[in-house]
Amino acid sequence: xxxxxxxxxxxxxxxxxxxxxxxxxxxxxxxxxxxxxxxxxxxxxxxxxxxxxxxxxxxxxxxxxxxxxxxxxxxxxxxxxxxxxxxxxxxxxxxxxxxxxxxxxxxxxxxxxxxxxxxxxxxxxxxxxxxxxxxxxxxxxxxxxxxxxxxxxxxxxxxxxxxxxxxxxxxxxxxxxxxxxxxxxxxxxxxxxxxxxxxxxxx
Amino acid sequence: xxxxxxxxxxxxxxxxxxxxxxxxxxxxxxxxxxxxxxxxxxxxxxxxxxxxxxxxxxxxxxxxxxxxxxxxxxxxxxxxxxxxxxxxxxxxxxxxxxxxxxxxxxxxxxxxxxxxxxxxxxxxxxxxxxxxxxxxxxxxxxxxxxxxxxxxxxxxxxxxxxxxxxxxxxxxxxxxxxxxxxxxxxxxxxxxxxxxxxxxxx
Numbered sequence: 566x567x568x569x570x571x572x573x574x575x576x577x578x579x580x581x582x583x584x585x586x587x588x589x590x591x592x593x594x595x596x597x598x599x600x601x602x603x604x605x606x607x608x609x610x611x612x613x614x615x616x617x618x619x620x621x622x623x624x625x626x627x628x629x630x631x632x633x634x635x636x637x638x639x640x641x642x643x644x645x646x647x648x649x650x651x652x653x654x655x656x657x658x659x660x661x662x663x664x665x666x667x668x669x670x671x672x673x674x675x676x677x678x679x680x681x682x683x684x685x686x687x688x689x690x691x692x693x694x695x696x697x698x699x700x701x702x703x704x705x706x707x708x709x710x711x712x713x714x715x716x717x718x719x720x721x722x723x724x725x726x727x728x729x730x731x732x733x734x735x736x737x738x739x740x741x742x743x744x745x746x747x748x749x750x751x752x753x754x755x756x757x758x759x760x761x762x763x764x765x766x767x768x
Numbered sequence: 769x770x771x772x773x774x775x776x777x778x779x780x781x782x783x784x785x786x787x788x789x790x791x792x793x794x795x796x797x798x799x800x801x802x803x804x805x806x807x808x809x810x811x812x813x814x815x816x817x818x819x820x821x822x823x824x825x826x827x828x829x830x831x832x833x834x835x836x837x838x839x840x841x842x843x844x845x846x847x848x849x850x851x852x853x854x855x856x857x858x859x860x861x862x863x864x865x866x867x868x869x870x871x872x873x874x875x876x877x878x879x880x881x882x883x884x885x886x887x888x889x890x891x892x893x894x895x896x897x898x899x900x901x902x903x904x905x906x907x908x909x910x911x912x913x914x915x916x917x918x919x920x921x922x923x924x925x926x927x928x929x930x931x932x933x934x935x936x937x938x939x940x941x942x943x944x945x946x947x948x949x950x951x952x953x954x955x956x957x958x959x960x961x962x963x964x965x966x967x968x969x970x
Contacts, residue, residue, distance in 0.1 A: 570808040574787055581779060600807050623835070624804050627826060631806040634786065634825065648771035721956040723945050735934055736960070748945070750952055751934040752960070768945055
């Protein structure tokens, strides 16, 4: 059994190490934010009490320290997602199945960010180019590298199996056993489904 | 900027330390405290002189206020580490150590060296272990460099690589992984790009 914070710390580590954006943990995050709010309110209330003993003070400092630690992880997690969303904004708006991994607020941010950068590119450069070169999409395969940056799912990651996993298939077709506790370095695409199911974590 | 440049490719050591301080450790408290519910779980009550299990971050905070003694984990003794070091130097494989041993040992040496037996000896053993293991990681990178890699027969290999698309790293710790990450990830990306069949028309 894992506490919410341990789960969040794992999602944080996965998100930081995965090249792709991972499914949003909406319920988990909402529960933790709610808990943070309640805990902060309780601390506020207690701090106003002048009759507190030294021992009580010690408890309150520990609770505050706990709050700050959790806030740090929440912030770093959200910012990591934000970074990927802004980097791949156009890719996200073009792929409906990726959008299901995002919260409503994140989707909104992605499409606004994509719009703004599109408009900026148009005003600053594209409108002065010859007509065939004005596009930002890759439908016309003339240009290398691609106009739209997309996550590199072949990037190698360090993966730690949390349980005995079904064999993974490597890009060259060979199958490989990943037993509990094993740590391997392999392409993200090879273990993506294990991370999504929580059978493995990225370290 | 959503995520500073330095955080984009790797985790930082202080962040690994933050994760490591979630782990439980035994303390002998010098103050009493009622059971307290934190977001990360409920801990306590503390009743001196009874031992109690608390997360490392609570232990460190209390220790810095001189309100507890920390009981070092069973692997953090001169005897145990001496034993690991002789295995480490006589054996090509990485010896078995806790996944976050580097973070935890550093924290304990920093804040609780008076609760440890022979802290200087511990420090030098950890340094020797680290150097022996670092040398093996570097050796491993050399293996990654070949395009044909085969599985070594026992005794356990340092780094097993069945093909150039998967490398196994038995008993490597969190901090060591973080240290080799940039080189290993970059080398493997380049190797797999080289292994791709040439694309027509490029």
